[in-house]
Amino acid sequence: MAGSELTNIKSPRVKAARRLAKRAFRDRDRSFLAEGPQAVREALALEGVVAELFTTAEAELRHADILFAATHAGVPVFRVSGEVMSELAQTVTPQGLLAVCRFLHVPLEQAVTAGSRLVAVLAHVRDPGNAGTVLRSADAAGADSVVFTDASVDPYNGKCVRASAGSLFHLPVTVGTPAAQAVARLKESGLRVLAADGAGERTLDDVDLSGPTAWIFGNEAWGLPPELLRLADEVVKVPIYGRAESLNLATAAAVCLYASARSQRAGSESGPAPRLP
Amino acid sequence: MAGSELTNIKSPRVKAARRLAKRAFRDRDRSFLAEGPQAVREALALEGVVAELFTTAEAELRHADILFAATHAGVPVFRVSGEVMSELAQTVTPQGLLAVCRFLHVPLEQAVTAGSRLVAVLAHVRDPGNAGTVLRSADAAGADSVVFTDASVDPYNGKCVRASAGSLFHLPVTVGTPAAQAVARLKESGLRVLAADGAGERTLDDVDLSGPTAWIFGNEAWGLPPELLRLADEVVKVPIYGRAESLNLATAAAVCLYASARSQRAGSESGPAPRLP
Numbered sequence: 001m002a003g004s005e006l007t008n009i010k011s012p013r014v015k016a017a018r019r020l021a022k023r024a025f026r027d028r029d030r031s032f033l034a035e036g037p038q039a040v041r042e043a044l045a046l047e048g049v050v051a052e053l054f055t056t057a058e059a060e061l062r063h064a065d066i067l068f069a070a071t072h073a074g075v076p077v078f079r080v081s082g083e084v085m086s087e088l089a090q091t092v093t094p095q096g097l098l099a100v101c102r103f104l105h106v107p108l109e110q111a112v113t114a115g116s117r118l119v120a121v122l123a124h125v126r127d128p129g130n131a132g133t134v135l136r137s138a139d140a141a142g143a144d145s146v147v148f149t150d151a152s153v154d155p156y157n158g159k160c161v162r163a164s165a166g167s168l169f170h171l172p173v174t175v176g177t178p179a180a181q182a183v184a185r186l187k188e189s190g191l192r193v194l195a196a197d198g199a200g201e202r203t204l205d206d207v208d209l210s211g212p213t214a215w216i217f218g219n220e221a222w223g224l225p226p227e228l229l230r231l232a233d234e235v236v237k238v239p240i241y242g243r244a245e246s247l248n249l250a251t252a253a254a255v256c257l258y259a260s261a262r263s264q265r266a267g268s269e270s271g272p273a274p275r276l277p
Numbered sequence: 278m279a280g281s282e283l284t285n286i287k288s289p290r291v292k293a294a295r296r297l298a299k300r301a302f303r304d305r306d307r308s309f310l311a312e313g314p315q316a317v318r319e320a321l322a323l324e325g326v327v328a329e330l331f332t333t334a335e336a337e338l339r340h341a342d343i344l345f346a347a348t349h350a351g352v353p354v355f356r357v358s359g360e361v362m363s364e365l366a367q368t369v370t371p372q373g374l375l376a377v378c379r380f381l382h383v384p385l386e387q388a389v390t391a392g393s394r395l396v397a398v399l400a401h402v403r404d405p406g407n408a409g410t411v412l413r414s415a416d417a418a419g420a421d422s423v424v425f426t427d428a429s430v431d432p433y434n435g436k437c438v439r440a441s442a443g444s445l446f447h448l449p450v451t452v453g454t455p456a457a458q459a460v461a462r463l464k465e466s467g468l469r470v471l472a473a474d475g476a477g478e479r480t481l482d483d484v485d486l487s488g489p490t491a492w493i494f495g496n497e498a499w500g501l502p503p504e505l506l507r508l509a510d511e512v513v514k515v516p517i518y519g520r521a522e523s524l525n526l527a528t529a530a531a532v533c534l535y536a537s538a539r540s541q542r543a544g545s546e547s548g549p550a551p552r553l554p
Contacts, residue, residue, distance in 0.1 A: 038522075133525050136525060136528075137521075137524060137525070137528050138519075139519040139520055140515070140517050140518065140519055140523070141518055142518025163525075165523075165525075166522065167519075167520070167521050170519065170520040171519065205539055205543075238417070238535070239538075240417050241417065241419025241542075242416040242417055242418065242419040242420065242447065243416055243448070244414075244416040244442065244443070244447065245442065246417070246442075247413065247414060248410050248414070248440070248442075248527070248531075250528055251413075251414050251527055251528050252531075253528075254525075254528035254529075254531055254532050255531050255532060255535045258535075258536075261516075261518050262482055265482070265518075266482075
């Protein structure tokens with residue numbers, strides 16, 4: 001643990017961490033920021049991910065377990081003043097813990113294999129909060145991995161990391177994958193590729209989801225581009241039973257991923273749900 | 278249509294509309310703001326809801342249909358400068374259309390009846406974006422109504438109205454309903470009251486959702502208070518198949534509401550999903 005406290009927001013160490021709020025610096029340093037006890041705890045559970053940890057004196061007392069784990073893992077810990085933490089943290093109420101983490105994404109070939117049963121592909125998802133929420137839902141639904149295409153937001157964006165609520169550290173993710181390449185790999189690996197889009201002819205309730213499945217989720221406003229819809233094995237929509245025009249992207253993704261999880265677990269004999277007359 | 282343009286942000290009419298961003302003024306005037314073409318169009322589809330409409334010259338050209346509908350309905354239309362619209366609108370990129378709408382919530386007795394099949398109850402939901410997203414999902418899942426309890430955020434909050442994407446205008450909502458009173462009314466009306474909470478012993482996949490059901494959703498951080506869990510017929514959790522600690526509130530609500538919609542439509546013979554060994 002650091003003996004003295006960093007109080008200067010202009011110290012090189014603080015500046016180096018702070019600029020990771022910007023993608024260009026994250027890509028250059030191959031590092032990103034994770035804030036708060038939950039994310040830091042999850043990051044520390046992975047070997048070699050946390051490069052350094054910034055804490056406030058108060059947070060050290062409150063989260064002794066995290067400090068112990070960091071010290072035990074040989075992670076350099078820097079105590080900073082409240083002012084420096086406010087400068088580093090991207091949240092309004094920083095919780096006194098902020099880790100500089102090394103990139104942890106994996107190659108597509110590692111994220112998608114013949115053993116994959118459920119994969120979420122974020123294509124053209126632009127809002128980092130939505131992307132993080134989909135990552136969290138994919139984790140909850142037991143997905144094997146999440147593919148971020150080159151047209152989607154950076155999963156290391158601070159808002160995405162926070163919205164993922166630790167899930168970024170739970171399952172393999174890819175970054176910057178061309179969508180066509182992802183679809184080819186998914187198909188080669190034996191997964192059925194479903195594009196979630198309101199343009200779908202069949203609904204979630206009418207397709208058999210019991211086999212290995214990949215879901216492609218598109219843009220918040222305009223969905224998926226035609227060329228990606230064509231690449232998919234099928235375009236499937238979430239049924240709208242009421243008068244809403246559509247669902248929010250992250251909620252639609254959760255409904256799709258859970259429908260898959262449920263079908264896969266119920267066994268292949270259940271098949272699609274009975275159709276209404 | 279207004280002949281001249283309001284350019285003074287201090288004009289009494291502009292000030293009166295602008296203060297509706299605050300709940301105290303909304304409650305006093307029994308009015309709220311709806312921004313953007315989608316919300317304004319939905320509001321105009323309901324008789325007597327829109328009290329006045331503010332537009333920019335540009336938006337009038339782009340959305341002639343809306344202007345026509347407003348004029349036809351006898352709604353006073355005031356053309357304002359871009360500066361005044363920026364002052365009125367709560368979004369960074371106002372779309373040039375803003376309606377002052379009259380409160381449209383209904384009494385509990387009207388929202389929940391013996392004919393209700395699916396009802397969402399927002400208890401202790403504090404984030405307006407989440408509340409609006411749940412309202413949108415409830416609408417999409419074909420819910421009959423949404424109950425906002427007195428411990429939840431105001432559905433007329435601008436962020437909630439926007440996140441609902443028009444759904445606030447689609448189905449009956451109640452506001453400020455005491456939770457115990459809502460549960461009593463739901464039970465009297467023949468609905469099974471399920472509390473969605475990680476404390477549940479059974480998961481969504483293990484309960485029969487084919488009958489009339491009400492779902493209670495709690496706080497983003499801490500869920501539902503014990504007294505409300507006790508009032509419910511059953512506490513049900515969304516199964517977590519992966520390593521996520523929980524789901525985001527709005528995504529969990531969508532998964533629950535769609536599970537109900539699916540079961541109700543599949544018919545009562547389907548019963549709960551087969552259990553895994």
